[in-house]
Amino acid sequence: MLLCIDCGNTNTVFSLWDGTRFLGTWRTSTEWQRTADQYFVWLTTLMRHNQLEVTIDEVIISSTVPRVVFNLRVLSDRYFNCRPLVVGKPECRLPVNPRVDEGTQVGPDRLVNTAGAFDRHGGNLVVVDFGTATTFDVVDDDGAYVGGVIAPGVNLSLEALHQAAAALPHVDVTKPQRVIGTNTVACMQSGIFWGYVGLVRGICDRIRGERDRDMRIVGTGGLASLFAQGDVLFDRIEDDLTMHGLTVIHQHNKETA
Ligand SMILES: Nc1ncnc2c1ncn2[C@@H]1O[C@H](COP(=O)(O)OP(=O)(O)OP(=O)(O)O)[C@@H](O)[C@H]1O
Ligand SMILES: CC(C)(CO)[C@@H](O)C(=O)NCCC(=O)O
Numbered sequence: 519m520l521l522c523i524d525c526g527n528t529n530t531v532f533s534l535w536d537g538t539r540f541l542g543t544w545r546t547s548t549e550w551q552r553t554a555d556q557y558f559v560w561l562t563t564l565m566r567h568n569q570l571e572v573t574i575d576e577v578i579i580s581s582t583v584p585r586v587v588f589n590l591r592v593l594s595d596r597y598f599n600c601r602p603l604v605v606g607k608p609e610c611r612l613p614v615n616p617r618v619d620e621g622t623q624v625g626p627d628r629l630v631n632t633a634g635a636f637d638r639h640g641g642n643l644v645v646v647d648f649g650t651a652t653t654f655d656v657v658d659d660d661g662a663y664v665g666g667v668i669a670p671g672v673n674l675s676l677e678a679l680h681q682a683a684a685a686l687p688h689v690d691v692t693k694p695q696r697v698i699g700t701n702t703v704a705c706m707q708s709g710i711f712w713g714y715v716g717l718v719r720g721i722c723d724r725i726r727g728e729r730d731r732d733m734r735i736v737g738t739g740g741l742a743s744l745f746a747q748g749d750v751l752f753d754r755i756e757d758d759l760t761m762h763g764l765t766v767i768h769q770h771n772k773e774t775a
């Protein structure tokens with residue numbers, strides 16, 4: 519059984535892949551101090567809760583936080599008796615290598631999203647991922663990551679507004695009924711919601727223009743479906759895109775071993 523670990527700057531997601539489907543997905547906050555023993559107790563408790571009595575013998579990790587990889591390696595080694603495949607490390611082969619400026623370390627989550635989206639939809643895609651940052655990954659017709667856009671994440675922007683301005687409260691992201699807010703919270707929600715709808719629309723239009731061809735847009739991450747309520751932003755929304763990408767890269771490494 520394969521354990522896929524997607525570690526972002528805010529959250530770390532674990533999914534169990536039996537070769538055909540995901541048996542379970544569990545989320546925890548990303549903390550580099552968390553030990554292998556803590557991960558194991560947490561994971562086995564949840565697996566037992568879901569009546570999953572399976573043996574994990576393979577692990578793949580994508581981490582945008584380098585520090586957490588150490589304890590996840592210890593987890594794999596100590597409890598699952600295997601060496602994990604770590605996306606972005608030289609020993610982890612990608613289906614297609616990225617084409618970016620020399621010396622650029624592309625975020626592993628973006629490489630994984632690229633592999634997952636290309637596997638499902640073929641080339642000429644833009645993957646929009648609403649995580650800690652809002653990222654746009656441009657996928658060429660051969661499946662190569664060829665660059666993209668990094669914008670501040672939605673929750674990060676809201677938090678920054680609250681932190682920087684004494685009179686602005688903490689607000690949740692929702693779709694406001696109107697653009698013109700008549701109270702502080704409504705004004706902030708409008709700025710975030712319609713602001714990000716415009717940001718996504720504008721950037722995707724410009725990417726299409728710059729590439730001079732049609733590009734299909736795939737949305738992923740917790741907030742994709744919320745922003746899709748504001749405009750026709752995506753051709754597809756896929757919540758499991760990163761996890762799917764991890765299984766694709768894992769399979770590729772098995773086949774080319
Ligand atoms: N309406 C909402 N308002 C605020 N946050 C939301 C809402 N819906 C979903 N989310 C957030 O989206 C998150 C899931 O998004 P995702 O896993 O893509 O990114 P992340 O975990 O925040 O970032 P990263 O992957 O960079 O760690 C959840 O943690 C949840 O807090
Ligand atoms: C942009 C984030 C933070 C999004 O998770 C991550 O992909 C990352 O740390 N990237 C490194 C820089 C880059 O992708 O070009």
Ligand SMILES: [K+]
Pocket residue numbers: 526627647649739760
């Ligand atoms: K993510």
